[in-house]
Amino acid sequence: MQRYSRIAIFLHWAIAALLAFQISVGWALEDLGARGFALFQLHKSIGMTILALTLARIAIRYWKPRPAPVEGGWQGALAKAVHGGLYLFMIGAPLTGWALVSTAKVKVPTLIFGVVPLPHLPLPMGAHALAEGGHSLLAWIGIALFALHVAGALRHHFLMGDGLLWRMMPVRSPLLLIALPALILVALGLGRMILPAPAPKAAAAPAALAPVEEAEIPANVAVAAENAASAASPAEADNAAAVEEPAPPPSWAVQPGGTIGFAVGNGGETISGSFAKWTAKIVMDPDHPESATIRVEIDLASASVGDSYKDGMLAGDEFFGVAAHPRAVFTAKGAERTGANSYRAAGTLSLKGATKAQSIRFTLSGSGKTRKVTGSASIARASFGVGNGESSTAIDPKVAVNFTFDAKAE
Template structure:
């Protein structure tokens, strides 16, 4: 009995496993919403992989035709039709998915397996509905063809006992056949497990009060690269009164030491998305004993926003979120602050973000004495006021964003 080439065999089983994974994941994506973002990105990557493997399979078949059919009649015609249908599905389903993403109102960048950028197809947005419907219909057609193909293989092996399956098993090895067949349900189960994890419970930080969440985010952020820049600095009341003699003089100018963090966190269903900014500067003047002398100006480079996921990081500068092209900086200014406790302060000022200016309050505490302080603080920003998250991919986000900062500051008197 003639067998398929080794290349054709490898491609056959690899595509089969990838299809099983896609079917399992595809059924879950619509119900996951924003929680399935990472899985959605993987679904796109695996789809493009199937397209590439299918093209390789077609080229392999053109170079070395398949072994002769083992049966004729309507059974043979049905088998041939299923094979042709599967090839059409494996080409058209990824292409329709690609078209769907390319024509969406919100352009979500695609990084194949988080590495290789996939450009959008030059299609009009009017083609989106057609692409979406076609992709959904093709999915169900693919499931039916896949099931028919598997049923045919079982019929030949268990009922007809004609050894047809051995043409796709190198060396007619029973053990290898078992391993190859196990790839299919294994891939299906893996897809289901990943979908269940995406829909799982929220991390413990979600249940924490907003102020605590801000502290958690700040503690987890990677150190910012502000070694040579003056950065946000706020003074707070010292634990002792060693600067009392200087209180009557001009307030000191505060500069943040390298290693400060500026983070943000927003709820996303039962999940939480956390990120930060790596470039931010400020000029802060404030007497710890006279918070009313505070003069604060913070500038944040919006292009430095990061979450840690390559695809989401590419989305942040877009108009739906930060609108970096038109509004490269966010600016917070405040004149004066007030004490809220032994170590606590608040400053009410104005935040300008994406061209919108609105009142904003920050809260901060300070530990230490004299002109060396450890500062931590937070703010709660109503993102919709500034048009942050104004598209379809933002519907699952909470209306408030928790912002946090933590750094070491040193002061200098004029």
């Protein structure tokens, strides 16, 4: 039986293994969020490799003679249709993926295997939905065609006994007959093995704020007070005891369901997202806001704008640099009243290794031990090195942060 050329055989099995890997990884990418950023980059690199190898395979088809078809009729027509569909898939899927990345609001740079930069296609952002839908549809069609192609080859070789698989073997070797198809299974398994471990399940109330301990009295103040008390006359001590000390400000526990969100302009559009994990310690008497002590910690890895590509970009060094700086911390001592139920707290924000002055504004509604808190802040991202790359040039310099939650006094 006439065989394909050795180069055609090599390209066939190389593309088949890469496709199997892509299917295995791509199946889980959408559920990984920021944890899958590195895999998204690898997915794009392999996709472009498949495109290049497919174009080479098409050129080889016209350069090297191919074996004649082994079956005619409707079965032969179906086989040709499956082959044609596979070529369209192997070209269309990488191109729609390329278009998808090129039309995203946040331009995520692509380096093929971390070395060769891939420029973005000059497409309008309005084409993003079409590219995303086309890429997803082609993926499912490709999986179906891949399965039909494998089933057809096995039918010919084992059920019809015409030895069709030998045409795709460089030599007639039973070992190769097992080893080369086994590459497909190895690629499928490898794709599953390199997926990140499942993210830990969030607690029942991930945004609940931990109660704050009472503020410690500085040691020098405590010693001075003790000395003054010991030196006072009995009469002065009796008078001091008669004076009632003011009650300490209450600590507040934030209830489940609170949110911290952010929004920033990008080339005439707005990118909005939120942080899924954050904790805080708050002490404050609303009638005496100068008593406030506020500390909020945000898990930057939990940032999401609802798109896995962009979430991975947020975690990278260009934006939050989560690997080196996993948390942002805002602290403030004291607040001032700016209206009937509105306040301003001036403090500091530590983000991505920098600590800068930062203020927040908030309002309280409700009464007694239950209050609803709504507030906002405007953060100059460049002061913290957030958005310091080429993909950030169209992003506005100020990021609007908003928060809302219910709190109960303890």
